[in-house]
Amino acid sequence: MKLLSLTANKPSFHEIIFKDGVNIIVGKQASNINENDGNTYNGVGKSLVIHLLHFCLGSNKIDDFEAKLPGWVFTLKFSIDGKEYLASRSTDKQNKIKYSENSEPLPLSKFREEMMKLCFNIEVSPNYMTWNTLFPRFARRSRASYISFDTFVNKEQDYSKLLNNGFLLGLDKTLIVEKQELRKKQSAITNTEKAIKKDPFFKQYFLGKSDAEFDSFELKHKILELQNKIDEFKVSSNYHDLEKELSEIRFSKKQKENERSLIKSNINNIEKSLEKEINISSEQLFEVYNSAKIELPNVVKNNITNVLSFHNELIKNRNLRLNEELIKNEGYLNDIDIEISSLGDKMDQLYYYLGSHGALDEYQVINNQLSLLKQKRDKIDDYQDILKTYQNTSRDIKTEYIEQEKITEKYLEDSKEFIDSLKSTFYNLSKEFYDKKTGGLIINNNSGENQLRFNINAKIDDDSSDGVNEVKMFCFDVLLLLSKVSNIQFLFHDSRLFSNMDPRQRKIVFEEMDKLSREHDVQYICSLNEDAIQSIEILTEEKEFKNLIEKNIRLELTDESAESKLLGIQVDINLEKK
Incomplete structure (x- = not known):
């Protein structure tokens, strides 16, 4: 021009x-x-x-x-x-x-x-x-x-x-442009490093405070356990009603067991009372007086004989009454044992059913837990992918710098x-x-x-x-x-x-x-x-x-x-x- x-x-x-x-x-x-x-x-x-x-x-x-x-x-x-x-x-x-x-x-x-x-x-x-x-x-x-x-x-x-x-x-100019492009790549990877260090989640791994590989491995096992639990989970539409019924039966059974304890206590007391021998004869009493060299008038002797006879009659009647009470309490005990056993059977059935089924909200809680674990695992996987890319790119950039140096030196020589x-x-x-x-x-x-x-x-x-x-x-x-x-x-x-x-x-x-x-x-x-x-x-x-x-x-x-x-x-x- x-x-x-x-x-x-x-x-x-x-x-x-x-x-x-x-x-x-x-x-x-x-x-x-x-x-x-x-x-x-x-x-x-x-x-x-x-x-x-x-x-x-x-x-x-x-x-x-x-x-x-x-x-x-x-x-x-x-x-x-x-x-x-x-x-x-x-x-x-x-x-x-x-x-x-x-x-x-x-x-x-x-x-x-x-x-x-x-x-x-x-x-x-x-x-x-x-x-x-x-x-x-x-x-x-x-x-x-x-x-x-x-x-x-x-x-x-x-x-x-x-x-x-x-x-x-x-x-x-190609050599000039290529180095500038390489520098831009390096700046980009430097920005990636800065972003990793800024992210609170990634930072703990990048700085070595936590081990990403270990955490990822553990999370995968926890996820598998929860997934299996969800796969086997059976949702019961009346789960909470059954839980309420079980609670009521458990309360009734507890009341019956308390009653049984009282009855057993009564039987034990009756049996102890029956074991005591309290019959005394007139001859035994007079012998005591004779041993003491006390002469009793006939009138007194007759009165003592009558009193002892009355007393022994009372003891006889008492024992008859205690035996009747014993028989009655033993009957009560048998009936209440049957009731407790029946309530226990019902509880066992409900426990078995509730153990193999669950409520919908419980299912959702487990599912949410699984979702959170998966998110955490995915984020760790993302970090490992980013870190791998960062490390590989950093190595490649350093290698490329060296290669470009060689090419440039040869260009200048030629x-x-x-x-x-x-x-x-x-x-x-x-x-x-x-x-x-x-x-x-x-x-x-x-x-x-x-x-x-x-x-x-x-x-x-x-x-x-x-x-x-x-x-x-x-x-x-x-x-x-x-x-x-x-x-x-x-x-x-x-x-x-x-x-x-x-x-x-x-x-x-x-x-x-x-x-x-x-x-x-x-x-x-x-x-x-x-x-x-x-x-x-x-x-x-x-x-x-x-x-x-x-x-x-x-x-x-x-x-x-x-x-x-x-x-x-x-x-x-x-x-x-x-």
């Missing part, structure tokens, strides 16, 4: 015609007020050119264009392999870009797809590599893109930097000649600026468990000092251009690149790009303040160099009036606003 022209539908706009070789857009200031180089571009408009280039070629929507330039249409003409194209975009309808004179405008996404094919020969690109990440590497636009040699897009992630820069250098040529190009460019400073490009394998496949680093001694960092940026950008991985044949720099360079470094930039543009058929486009040109002219008296600058100035813009600025009108546009 070479740039041909930048135009607008408003006659006040200053058309820019680009040519092969060096193209310079100069900003002059008639007044002593310096151009504001902050967030608002209210100078002559030279920095606006690079933003218009991006706008025509599919950048994101620019709100200030819609608000402050209504009705404007900007058109960029360019060529690829000798064929001319155009990109025409309205500030009012920024979601579409006209792709050719006779075609309907394309949606922004479709236009970018077409540009990816035309400029980078890419039909389907990996994540983090798009038109809006690749194209800015040939036209640094924002202030942030002039801070570091490998940063071209605001807030670009390290992986995106590596992927886009590596691709344009000609490195194998590509040594090609990579050395990249290093030589950067080295030779840096030496044009600083003959006594060490400068070089590092491309090597970035080992370890991370997402970046290669280390790509550009270095020039004292690159933190004024001007050296900008020279390093310039050398790296030229390296991307000369790698010729893409069909883009131009490099565009804003005046920011030159702000910290000393006049000698600025001079070398133009001399190098004049030479390289002829050797490699590329364009170099830049915007430059007039004082930067003047500083170079003061440095050298070479007519040839002065002619190089003067003949390649494509447009001069001044702040003398609104008409002499790029748009031909006075408008303040915030181009750094997100």
